Amino acid sequence: MxxxxxxxxxxxxxxxxxxxxxxxxxxxxxxxxxxxxxTDIAQRVAKLKWQWAGHIARRTDLRWGLKVLGWRPRTGKRSVGRPLTKWTDDIRRVAGSRSRKAAQDRVLWNSLQKTYVQQWTSSARECHKVQFF
Incomplete structure (x- = not known):
């Protein structure tokens, strides 16, 4: 953010x-x-991220992009405290746990894009409005 x-x-x-x-x-x-x-840069970035995630999820070959999105650390653990969000966490928040399956249906995926961009840009605004006491 x-x-x-x-x-x-x-x-x-x-x-x-x-x-x-x-x-x-x-x-x-x-x-x-x-x-x-x-166009607002945050909206453009969110839209491109959503499109790229759909592109990678629809791939059938096993190139590095899909492997990186599904990567899990060897230990299987994340750091102590509130874990850092992964790149795919906010995509799964909109598309659900079966986001790769949803990406296969381009009409569904494109309809979810507007929701994702709206949610992503509003969360960026909320982080900007944090007040310090």
């Missing part, structure tokens, strides 16, 4: 540069986005 925040900051800086607007002009980000009509 930190990477997404940094990408969004960079994208906003580029959009301001495209319009010739300074931070001192105090124009809201929504107004800048409306003027440039550029």
């Amino acid at each position: 930190g990477l997404i925040r940094r990408l969004r900051v960079t994208q906003r800086a580029m959009e301001r540069a495209m319009l010739g607007v300074s931070l001192r002009d105090q124009i809201r980000n929504e107004e800048i986005r409306r003027r440039t009509r550029v």
Whole structure:
């Protein structure tokens, strides 16, 4: 999520540069986005991740992409405390435990894409809104 925040900051800086607007002009980000009509980087990243996951899940050959997604550590254990999320955890949250089977049906997979992008970008926003006391 930190990477997404940094990408969004960079994208906003580029959009301001495209319009010739300074931070001192105090124009809201929504107004800048409306003027440039550029897609939010978090939505684009989420959409590409979903498409790539479907592409890998539909593969029948056993190349490295599918092996990496199904990889389990030798010990079978994750670190103590709250385990780090795996790349496929958020995909399984939307598509279910049978995500590879769901990916075979392209119509179903594409219909789930919108839900995934919406969920992924909203969780990125929530991480950004954390308040410190």
